[in-house]
Amino acid sequence: MFKDLFQKKRKYATIPSERLGSDPLPAEGDRPKREIPEGLMNKCSRCGSIQYSKELEKNLKVCSSCGHHMRLNAMERIRMTVDEGSFIEYDEDLVSVDPLSFPGYASKLEQQKMKSGLREAVVTGEGLVGGFPAVMAVMSFDFFSGSMGSVVGEKITRAIETATEKRLPLVIFSTSGGARMQESILSLMQMAKTSAALARLDEQGGLFISVITDPTTGGVSASFAMLGDIIMAEPGAVFGFAGRIVIEQTIRQKLPDDFQTAEFNLQHGQLDMVVHRKEMRATLSKLLEMHTPKGGV
Amino acid sequence: MAVEMPFEAPLAQLREKIRELEQFGQEKGIDFSEEIARLEERYKELEEEIYSNISPSQKMHLARHHQRPTSLDLIGLIFEDYMELHGDRLFGDDLAVVGGLAKLDGVPVTVLGQQRGKDTKDNIARFFGSAHPEGFRKALRLMRQADKFGRPIITFIDTKGAYPGITAEERGQSEAIARNLLEMAKLRVPVICVVIGEGGSGGALALGVGNRVLMLENAIYSVISPNGAASILWKDASKADQAAEAMKITAQDLLEMEVIEEIVPEPRGGAHRDYEEAAAAIKERLLRHLEELSALHPDELVEDRYRKFRKIGEFEEQRKTAEMPIIDTVTASND
Numbered sequence: 001m002f003k004d005l006f007q008k009k010r011k012y013a014t015i016p017s018e019r020l021g022s023d024p025l026p027a028e029g030d031r032p033k034r035e036i037p038e039g040l041m042n043k044c045s046r047c048g049s050i051q052y053s054k055e056l057e058k059n060l061k062v063c064s065s066c067g068h069h070m071r072l073n074a075m076e077r078i079r080m081t082v083d084e085g086s087f088i089e090y091d092e093d094l095v096s097v098d099p100l101s102f103p104g105y106a107s108k109l110e111q112q113k114m115k116s117g118l119r120e121a122v123v124t125g126e127g128l129v130g131g132f133p134a135v136m137a138v139m140s141f142d143f144f145s146g147s148m149g150s151v152v153g154e155k156i157t158r159a160i161e162t163a164t165e166k167r168l169p170l171v172i173f174s175t176s177g178g179a180r181m182q183e184s185i186l187s188l189m190q191m192a193k194t195s196a197a198l199a200r201l202d203e204q205g206g207l208f209i210s211v212i213t214d215p216t217t218g219g220v221s222a223s224f225a226m227l228g229d230i231i232m233a234e235p236g237a238v239f240g241f242a243g244r245i246v247i248e249q250t251i252r253q254k255l256p257d258d259f260q261t262a263e264f265n266l267q268h269g270q271l272d273m274v275v276h277r278k279e280m281r282a283t284l285s286k287l288l289e290m291h292t293p294k295g296g297v
Numbered sequence: 298m299a300v301e302m303p304f305e306a307p308l309a310q311l312r313e314k315i316r317e318l319e320q321f322g323q324e325k326g327i328d329f330s331e332e333i334a335r336l337e338e339r340y341k342e343l344e345e346e347i348y349s350n351i352s353p354s355q356k357m358h359l360a361r362h363h364q365r366p367t368s369l370d371l372i373g374l375i376f377e378d379y380m381e382l383h384g385d386r387l388f389g390d391d392l393a394v395v396g397g398l399a400k401l402d403g404v405p406v407t408v409l410g411q412q413r414g415k416d417t418k419d420n421i422a423r424f425f426g427s428a429h430p431e432g433f434r435k436a437l438r439l440m441r442q443a444d445k446f447g448r449p450i451i452t453f454i455d456t457k458g459a460y461p462g463i464t465a466e467e468r469g470q471s472e473a474i475a476r477n478l479l480e481m482a483k484l485r486v487p488v489i490c491v492v493i494g495e496g497g498s499g500g501a502l503a504l505g506v507g508n509r510v511l512m513l514e515n516a517i518y519s520v521i522s523p524n525g526a527a528s529i530l531w532k533d534a535s536k537a538d539q540a541a542e543a544m545k546i547t548a549q550d551l552l553e554m555e556v557i558e559e560i561v562p563e564p565r566g567g568a569h570r571d572y573e574e575a576a577a578a579i580k581e582r583l584l585r586h587l588e589e590l591s592a593l594h595p596d597e598l599v600e601d602r603y604r605k606f607r608k609i610g611e612f613e614e615q616r617k618t619a620e621m622p623i624i625d626t627v628t629a630s631n632d
Contacts, residue, residue, distance in 0.1 A: 091614075099554070099611035100545045150610030157607070179498075179520045181529065184544045185556050188520040189609040191499060192506050195478035196606050203483065219520070222459075222474040222499040241470035241499070242461030246525075250461050260466060268467045 044068055060277045069234045069277055071214060073116060074123040074140035077173055081281055082127035082136070089125040091158055096120060096151045098182070105182040108144070116143040120151045121176070124159040126168065130285025132292060135163040137172045141215070145177035148220055152180075153190025156224060160197035160208075169207040169288055174225040174239075178218020191223035198227050207291045209284065212239045212262070212271075230287060232275045233262035240265070300364060304355050305566065308347060311340050348565055351515065353547050354538035357523055359515040360495045364569040366576070367426075368410025368453040369395060371493060374576035375583070376401055376408060384435060388468060391432030392423045393460070394504075396439045401451070402584060407443035409436050409504060410453030413494070427460040430473035433503045437477050440484060449487040449587055452504040457522050459500030474503045481506035482602060485595035489586050491561070491579060492516045492548075493568070498525075508602050509586045510556065512548035513575070514563040518556075519546040556609060558586075 042053045047066035056063075060080055061070040072080070078087055098106045113119060121143040126135045137159045139146045156172070163170040179187035201208060210228025212221075214237035222241050225231075233239065240260040248255055258264050262274045275283050301309045315336045322329040351359070359365070372379050376399035384390040396409035411428060414420030436452075443450045459470055481488065490507035496518030512518060521529075526544060527536035545551075548560045561578050568575035593601060 093615045095613050095615055097611055097613050100543070103543055151612045154610050154612055181521055181526050181544075183611075184520050184546065185518055185551055186554065186610055188498065188502055189556060189606060191475075191502055192478050192482070192606045193609060195475060196482035196506070196603050199479045199482040200603070202479070219499060221471040223478055224475070226469075226472040226475040227479055239471070240466045241459060241474065242466065246461045247463065247466070251463065255463065259463070268469070270469050270472060 045070070062277050067235065067276075069214065069236055071141050071175065073142055074118060074138040074173075077138045077140075077213075078123065078125075078127070078136070080277070081138075081173075081284065082129060083131065087125050087127035087136075089123060090162065091124060091155050092119065094120065094151050094155055096149055096183075099150070099186060100182065100184055102182040102184075108182070112144045116140055118143045120155065121146045121148070122152045122155050124155045126162070126166075129171070129281060129288060132169075132285055132288035134169045134171045134284075134288060135159050135166070136170075139173060139175045139213075139220070141175045141177075144180065146175045146216075146220070147177050147180035147187070148190050149180035149183040149187050150190065153187070153193050156194050157190075157197045160194065160201055160224075163206055163208075164197075164201045164204055167204075167206065169209065169291055170201065171209045171211065171284060172224060172228075173211045173213055174216045174220050175213045176216055176218070176220035176225075178220060187219065191219050194224045195227060198224055207288075209287060211275075211280070211284075213237050215239060217241065217243055226270075230272050231270075232273045232283070233265065233271055234277055234280075235262055235274055237262045300569070302355065302358055302362070302567075304347060304351070308340070308343055311336065311343060315340065344565070352542065353517070353544075353550075354523075354541040356515045356547050357495075357517050357537070357541045359567045360517045362567060362569050365494055366568050366572045367415065368412050368455055368493065370572055371453060371576050371579060372399065372408055372410065374572060375580045376406070377403075379408065382439060385431045385438055387434055388431045391429050391435060393426050393428040393456070394432035394436050396436060398448075401449075401580075401587070404449070404587075405446075406449045406451055407439055408451045408453075409439060410493075411456035411500070411504065413455060424460050426456045427458060428456065428500055428503075429460050429462070429465045430468040430470050433459075433473040433477050433500075436504055437473075437480055440477075440481065440488075444484050444486055447486060449489070449590070450484065450507075451583060452488070452490045452507065454490055454492040454496045454501045454504055454518070455494035456497055456500045457495055458497035458525075459503070474499045477503040478506055482606075483599065484602075485598060487587060487590035487593070487598060488602065489583060489590070491583075492518050492557075493579075495522070497522045506602065506606065508590055508598060508605065509558045511559045511561050511579075511582055511586075512551060512557050513561050513568060513579075514548055515567050516548055517541070517546040518548075518551055519544050554609075 039053055041050050042056050043050050044063040046068040049065040051064055096109055118140055122137055122139045124137045137156050208228050210225050210231045212225055212233040216225050216239040221239050238260045244255055265271045266274050318329050318333055379399040381397040395412045399406055399408045411426045412423050413426035414423045440450055488507040490505045490510045492512040494516055498521055523537040523540040524534045526540040528534040551557045552560055561582055564571035564574040
């Protein structure tokens with residue numbers, strides 16, 4: 001009898017005493033990390049797979065394992081879309097002021113310039129896509145969440161007016177969290193300003209192709225982004241008027257995962273097509289070609 | 298909820314004191330007329346002080362006052378023969394937007410507005426004045442109808458914003474608002490918009506692209522509700538008052554920024570104190586602006602509206618002086 005008891009106890013004793021009562025596995029942060037030089041590798045924010053940055057660049061920043069379209073800076077987008085050396089930038093000298101003396105706005109603007117390497121949340125200009133000329137506006141989410149204040153509204157309006165004057169097609173790549181709160185009513189009015197300019201382009205018979213990229217919500221979604229003659233979106237791009245959190249708080253229930261995605265919007269008739277980034281350039285140039293008056297440019 | 302706003306409490310207290318004194322004097326047969334006259338004098342001073350210093354956040358509360366006149370209240374008092382028309386012909390009839398035909402001093406017009414409910418049941422039916430796409434599309438249908446028949450359009454703006462919900466998104470809330478902005482810019486009839494309560498975000502602007510935009514004295518108009526701004530900026534929706542002060546949302550602010558053309562004065566203490574007086578003040582201005590706009594050709598009306606919105610925005614153009622001569626030489630050599 002004594003022998004049995006002794007043996008049982010010895011089995012228990014194999015567990016190191018200092019681990020008892022605490023988590024037997026080290027916490028996430030304590031695990032040894034594999035040292036990877038900054039910028040060499042990139043982790044997909046959706047599936048978590050790790051890939052070489054160079055490979056990812058070649059792949060147009062689309063994850064090779066899950067197809068997730070990563071967000072692009074305006075300059076990256078222009079490089080991917082416009083024929084090399086053909087882009088002429090408009091109004092690069094337009095910069096935001098702090099018209100309302102809004103707390104923290106001026107310093108945040110400076111931060112955003114450093115962060116994105118841009119002077120505002122949109123780059124406008126003209127260039128060739130597959131040899132076809134177009135006026136373009138390309139938004140950048142990394143500058144102030146792509147929010148639209150006076151400068152974004154003004155640059156886009158000028159681009160629309162130039163397209164109207166020069167009788168060139170217009171292509172806008174949107175990505176935006178909405179109107180810029182720090183310029184309050186002035187931001188809201190940019191929705192009316194850009195839409196009114198599009199009304200003129202429309203009456204003149206000008207083509208406007210709107211490309212919606214992830215994410216596009218609020219004041220940008222509810223103005224020029226949804227006014228294209230043709231509206232397309234990148235796969236998985238979230239766009240809609242109200243943000244997911246606002247809706248969840250209003251209806252007090254969880255929304256489905258695919259809510260407001262490009263595929264969801266296509267299904268609900270809000271889009272003409274969902275276009276993979278690899279096909280974007282070819283799709284745009286095809287559309288531009290079909291809208292080129294006979295006799296060529 | 299009482300009629301008085303919290304900032305009006307000192308007035309209510311003083312009024313009560315005067316009443317008590319009067320009653321006490323009557324009961325006891327004592328003459329307090331001197332004291333009462335003095336208190337009445339003080340009351341006038343206090344009234345002047347309070348009402349000439351209403352802060353932006355206090356205006357926000359006045360603009361949301363549960364007894365503030367709604368679009369239908371004002372339509373009934375300003376126009377004759379109002380006939381409501383319903384539906385967007387596509388999906389349904391959104392009661393958060395009302396509209397129809399009416400006469401303004403005998404002249405047929407199309408009148409539209411966002412409509413808050415008068416009580417809880419009404420508010421539920423009208424989504425608290427927050428429209429779905431079908432509301433905006435109903436408004437657009439009625440505006441196109443007005444355009445066809447050459448009727449001026451009057452809109453009343455009073456909404457916290459477009460309704461944030463699943464079905465609203467599925468049916469294209471963004472497109473509905475955007476389409477209104479574009480189509481309103483094309484209208485060949487006079488369009489006058491009046492912000493009567495809260496003008497919130499794109500949902501307000503969807504009825505707001507007018508040749509003239511007027512605002513009631515205590516109305517507010519902003520890109521996002523102060524509550525929404527507070528929850529985004531400071532992760533705390535209860536800091537709405539603070540946001541209201543920072544966001545420049547009052548009629549006075551918007552007049553300074555040239556977003557609106559005129560402020561419509563309200564009865565002392567707010568429009569809810571006297572509907573008739575508020576309506577009369579609006580009517581007088583509608584007639585004046587309509588007379589001015591009616592002199593314009595349809596092309597001029599479109600141009601006038603374009604100019605109004607085209608000039609809004611503040612920015613800086615940092616001309617790179619070093620590059621300017623280079624650009625000039627390029628142009629010169631091309632010539």
